[in-house]
Amino acid sequence: MREITYTEAAREGLDEEMARDSSVFVVGEGIGKRGGNFNTTLGLFDKYGPQRLRDTPIAERGFIGMCTGAAMTGTRPVVDFMFFDFILDATGEMINQIAKMQYMSSGRLKMPIVLRGCVGVGGSSATHHSGNYYSFYSHVPGWRVVLPTTPRDAKGLLKSAIRSDDPVLFLEHKLLLNTRGEVPDPDVDELIPFGKASVRREGTDVTAVAFGMMVNRTLEAAETLAQDGIRVEVIDPRSVAPLDMETILESLAKTGRMVIVDEDYGPAGMGAEIAALVADRAFDELDAPVRRVNGVHTPIPYSPPLEAAVVPNRDTIIGAIRDLVAE
Amino acid sequence: MREITYTEAAREGLDEEMARDSSVFVVGEGIGKRGGNFNTTLGLFDKYGPQRLRDTPIAERGFIGMCTGAAMTGTRPVVDFMFFDFILDATGEMINQIAKMQYMSSGRLKMPIVLRGCVGVGGSSATHHSGNYYSFYSHVPGWRVVLPTTPRDAKGLLKSAIRSDDPVLFLEHKLLLNTRGEVPDPDVDELIPFGKASVRREGTDVTAVAFGMMVNRTLEAAETLAQDGIRVEVIDPRSVAPLDMETILESLAKTGRMVIVDEDYGPAGMGAEIAALVADRAFDELDAPVRRVNGVHTPIPYSPPLEAAVVPNRDTIIGAIRDLVAE
Amino acid sequence: MQTETHAGADLNLDTLLSLYRGMLSIRKIEEALVRLYQLGHIPGACHTYIGQEAIATGVCAHLRQDDVVFSTHRGHGHAVAKGVPPEEVIGELLGRMTGCSRGRGGSMHLFSPEVGLMGTTGIVGPNLLQSTGAALSFQLLRLDRVSVCFFGDGAVNNGAFHEAINMAAIWDLPVLFVCENNMYATEVPFAYATRNTDVVARAASYGVASQDVDGNDVVAVFNASAQAVDHVRGGRGPYLVECRTYRTRPHAEGMRDVGYRTQDEVSQWKQRDPIAALRTALYNDAMATEEQLSAIEERVTATVDAARETAESSPFPDPSTATSHIFSE
Amino acid sequence: MQTETHAGADLNLDTLLSLYRGMLSIRKIEEALVRLYQLGHIPGACHTYIGQEAIATGVCAHLRQDDVVFSTHRGHGHAVAKGVPPEEVIGELLGRMTGCSRGRGGSMHLFSPEVGLMGTTGIVGPNLLQSTGAALSFQLLRLDRVSVCFFGDGAVNNGAFHEAINMAAIWDLPVLFVCENNMYATEVPFAYATRNTDVVARAASYGVASQDVDGNDVVAVFNASAQAVDHVRGGRGPYLVECRTYRTRPHAEGMRDVGYRTQDEVSQWKQRDPIAALRTALYNDAMATEEQLSAIEERVTATVDAARETAESSPFPDPSTATSHIFSE
């Protein structure tokens, strides 16, 4: 298979869906001629024109609310929002409207809208450009939330997102954008389903469930630990809502030990949910307490040494897994 | 001690703090001459005038952002927002600005702001007037979040909130507003600290941690269960951030069993966090898995039979506790 | 200002009677809801449209079924005018399975996409944005459908107004903004909440065509909307109509209604009742007889009575359906 | 439009030289930052103020230290003009402990409340609201302090603008809104993002006093701000000054800068450089000699060089402090 970058793969997926379905359109700041702050739409303006690649004013609440109305009336908006931090201004539209529209209308309206953009800490982006915030959208009902970590998943999940009649948050960790990986040929039309975890590495001693960029860090950690004979199974849930607990519990049944690695904050986060579910459903299979490795509970600082101190890294993860195995 | 309502108690606390400190002021829709949609400011307009009881346009993001600036410059705003659902439009200000202001300024700015208003399901308020949403503010750093359940706590916590130099979300379950309870005399000046749980009923068989309106429901359940000899210890954390895990773990050490009762959604909610912390810190003390009783994971419907079906009630709680004891 | 409906000027009798019937239907439904509320049969909130009927009626008279309407917390009138059957509106407020939202929504969440009612909203603002989005769909799909947003004066000071009208303007979207300026948002006067209460002038400052109209004069609203809908459907971009009006009941049923407006003000506006005004005009202009008009009133009353009975005898939704339709599959 | 700074008209030489020095300081700091960025020493974003120096300089010349400034992502110039020492600005972008935000913030989170810099923001909009809130504090505390908000044309179409200016108007709050209209928000032209690019007219539509000014003419900005600050401090309510200007560098360092504006446009604006314009005027009006001006330039360069060196030799923050100051206790 050919190797392309994460951004290229997602862009290819977008392009294919726009070609397939003329009701798909994109809005965002600088996603037109410019091709997007992260090159998410590079080249598409020339292909699909200003109606379907529509630059917007700086009005996040406005254009997300607008796209809500569009999704109710026959088109399929993709909102390219750059940083999750920016769309906190649209939370009202996302929670009160988008998430509830199908319910409020008893299923007579659909909500085929995709919000896509960056999350995550890295590159001294500081506290207004480093947010994660996805756990909240798994907490409230009504959203599909995906966090692809490979180019192949990025493409396949974006295609599924655009075809879905449900609202989807498609979140791209900024440090993954330029990573490369194998992606099937354009004619393959591969759709990756929501709620299906990917076992990224098999192992028998510890189950490590990791999200977003932490999948890569955890795979590195697993590689190192393998040299000491600690075999870590690494699971990438790929979507946080729905969450594929089946795959997670199957793995746990094999290993008896679990660590959850999430750059996002710990309290009431994804790790808490998984730990609570595991404690509830697989209490007797646990050989040790479920451990969580999270980003430090603080606003994200700018300066490199401070920034590095608040995100789990390979060593933090290795340490946590060694401790867990020792218990 | 005299008995007054929850709303009266909170209003008394607000009045006392406004009398004490002339830099305290209130903004909101209809909180001036009208006295507030929930009578939260009744009578105060006559006492403190339109400058300190300031009616606002319908601009939740606007007036919360404005009060952020006020709190940075020497005054102490209290935002009376009516329903939590309304201030989802201000999430950007709450997360990116209010929560981070002290951090971004390295502690050189303080953020003495209180946001107060209703949460919760009840009275067919339907999906735009029933939100809880507090778990998100325990997930992100920077907020104090209190959920008083008695008139006395409402008064004492509101007074603490107004005197605090940190931002505080003061959340009042709509079904608690007219409940009555004992409150010390006005001259007592009782402050209730954040992060200190209240053991509302002692017991030795099961620890029930309940939030908001669910404290009352759980107390009712405990009363019924006592007749069968099941002694439930009921803990009201009173604040979800900070969370008093010490009191919770102490109780668990005694009972070995725990249920968490929260009207709010389960996934990545407060119950998940407590269950995860318990699993992490008191794994060996658990005689049974920690159980969660939550509101159903759905937008809140209007019609009474539907609404009743999505909130835990006395019987749901009794059932969960019986099951837990039986394990 | 004095509402004086001139019936005969340019509308034919059928149209006038249909406007009369339309307003009256809304009024009778609202009156039925008030009584049901007072009897304790409406479990949630109820914001009536009494006094403002001319607006929904006059505007929706120009809409096709495939045009869409986005409304507010005060949306019963818009629902009815867009074609939601009375029993479905009443049923919804009673929380019944037969309500237009199947009992899930209540007063502030009325949905009937089948007839183009795309929702009322419990939150002030989103309807402005969503209507703009529907217009964007129609533009993208090259359809000559029109999107209409009803909103109150209170929404004008919200950021949603600013962002919506600006986007509608720059992209020439086919959306008609109808501001129902009843001078108050709950108890807060519009004149307190802004230094510029001239919503038409504000529309102009975004480059949006606009006009204002006596919102209690259904003929005036009808004529203004004819122009407005024509403008919008013709692809000439958005349009704003400001209707100056008044609600004669409290903000919501059960709320105290004192301290922010005078009894005098209320009575003066009651004298400008849009339904009575049209009735008087029809009668004065000798276009309809007292009997004709009374016959219409009787039929409307009978229809609404029957609708109320149907609604009241409809079942509540099954609690086991509380979680259906969160997602599409 | 042609920037032609008339130096002599009404300002004395000290003021003019101080404006010259002020603008030059900002420019030299920005140039140092550009070099540091190109060397890879600035770990995060860097949006320079080059070309817009007249605005911060002309406005802040009228402010007291206890007046407050709320700024944007393009805030280095405002920080310097309000009195943040150059080494603290450079240090902050380098992520050092001695930065004005102790290394926590970087370019878009500059704080120095000691001198009235209440923050720059990485999010477009909040500064409009916060400045209004500071003005509310001053009104409540009966202080004659002034709150100033700098914001770009891009912020004008955001709901925060609408809500902030409206509240400032209805409560007569002492806030000065300074719109730096440089015609683009990133690559999106203001003329695309709105049908009404006349920000002064928009202020008027909220009942807010306003004037526009050539933002590349520091004397014009100085004079307009004198009036504006006087108005605001005198308790006559908010005021908006629209400064028409241009950024001559890319939106942020490291960004491609093609496709949305012509080279021609950029060069034309470079010829209207505010610093060169003042220098020429001072020289033409025979108010200062070439030597005087060059001497100032040398001193400023030396100061900035020293500041850069100080910043570069400052320590990085201690990772163990990463979580301090989340809360007050």
Ligand SMILES: Cc1ncc(C[n+]2csc(CCOP(=O)(O)OP(=O)(O)O)c2C)c(N)n1
């Ligand atoms: C965002 C938001 N804030 C506050 C409210 C509470 N509220 C409901 S209706 C209303 C007044 C609306 O006034 P207006 O838009 O003029 O409509 P009217 O009631 O006069 O028809 C308010 C403040 C709300 N529903 N949503």
Ligand SMILES: Cc1ncc(C[n+]2csc(CCOP(=O)(O)OP(=O)(O)O)c2C)c(N)n1
């Ligand atoms: C809410 C929000 N949306 C988008 C951005 C990304 N962004 C940063 S600066 C900018 C353009 C701002 O334009 P303008 O206000 O005119 O200021 P200028 O850069 O021209 O000085 C954008 C879109 C942001 N920071 N915040």
Ligand SMILES: [Mg+2]
């Ligand atoms: Mg109104």
Ligand SMILES: [Mg+2]
């Ligand atoms: Mg600009």
